[in-house]
Amino acid sequence: MEDFNPANNIQDLQYFGEFGGVNPSISDSSTYTFLSAKTMFDTFEGNTEGCYLYSRHSSPSNLYLGEALAQMEGTESANVTASGMGAITSTLLQLCKSGHHIISSRTIYGGTYAFMKNFLPDFNIKTSFVDITDLSIVENAINENTKVIFCETVSNPLLEVADLFGLAAIAKKHNIKLVVDNTFSPLSISPTKLGTDITIHSLTKFINGSSDAVAGVVCASSQFVNDLKDVNSGACMLLGPTLDSLRASSILKNLRTLHLRIRKHSENAQFLAEKFEKDGLLVKYPGLKSHKQHDLFTSMMNTEYGYGGLLTLDVKTVEKANQLMELMQKENLGYLAVSLGFYKTLFSASGSSTSSEIPEDEQKEMGLSQGLIRMSVGLDHDIQRTYDKMKWCMQQVHLLP
Ligand code: PLP
DSSP states (O other): OOSOOHHHHHHTOOOOOTTSOSSOOOOOOSBOOOSSHHHHHHHHTTOOTTOOOBTTTOOHHHHHHHHHHHHHHTOSEEEEESSHHHHHHHHHHHHOOTTOEEEEESSSOHHHHHIIIIIGGGGTOEEEEEOTTOHHHHHHTOOTTEEEEEEESBOTTTOOBOOHHHHHHHHHHTTOEEEEEOTTOTTTBOGGGGTOSEEEEETTTTTTOSSSOOOEEEEEOHHHHHHHHOTTTOHHHHHOOOOOHHHHHHHHHHHTTHHHHHHHHHHHHHHHHHHHHHTTOOEEOTTSTTSTTHHHHHHHBOGGGTTOSEEEEEOSSHHHHHHHHHHHHHTTSOEEOSOOOOSSOEEEEGGGTTTTTSOHHHHHHTTOOTTEEEEEOOOOSOHHHHHHHHHHHHHHTTSOO
8 A cells, every 4th residue: 555654644744722731622612703794605605615614514723633533544535523433324315316216235233234224214214234254245236326334443342344446446337435433443544545435433432442431433535525515415514423523532532542552452352363373262353364364455555554442353153242241240350331442441242232223134134143252452552461360250250171
């Protein structure tokens, strides 16, 4: 891949606060004054350059965060939202109108799946859920109404890796937008550099990293971001998934350490995955050579950030999974909680939690076992010590001798 370093791009931005502060000032206003009525009129007409209108449309704090995330993803622009779902739903509703069709990976976050499966059909927007790792299946699913191919770079929870080069080529050939949720692999993979049109994140996870905020972002061309914010027809402007300025400013501050955190998450996850594999456990991690798309991930990645902080462990039954997770929490090895990207390891049984929106028969078909534990590996200082304690827990629940 061309020389592209997302962390350098973020750091090259220089912001000063109102009084020379080292952080940009937080914009604490929902509305803005105009010196002339004509400028206000022009702003409503879409000539918003340099003017703030109303904070549902944009605010200085949200623009700072959006600019930093656009730099991270290498897009012209970005719009931050009040949640990852706010980013996903606004994007899909902006691109798809009644009669249109979406092709989506079948292994995606349960909320995204539920939106496409249960919500969009009422607006006459249909989705075909396919195995995104087979490009011929994707291409065969395209029809004349297809507007979007949607996938996650690394899927939740199965950690399947999408061939973004291949998908981008198909999308381009058929004049379809490729929309990628990159929540599981920030910095490690830069989808736009691989040909993706629109890159989305739930900022709630690694990017904020402190599990104290819910937020999202759409990174895209200036044209698409302006479309989202259009006062007459923009999904972000009209549906109103607006991020609060205070939160935007705190997320921007956390973004500054993302490169350090991602490296540590990846290092720790790689360590545990290799140990678990040696122990004979059913572990999946893109950094393991045994992972089906290991070479593909390697060919797409920004090497220094590793293969990400998520691994899965299949212990076959939900009872065993619960027993192990409860014990690991008791031993203070992590928390039995959904979400990811925290300093502490977080684990949950996906089938009965974050993927429970997907019916059980479909879970089975896609290979999602009820005993699958998704682990977001934390920033543990001494990962050998963590592993030793985890091994002890596995012995207590008879997963290891
Ligand atoms: N995308 C992925 C991959 C997720 O895991 C999640 C949430 O778990 C979302 C999107 C939704 O993000 P949010 O909870 O910020 O709305």
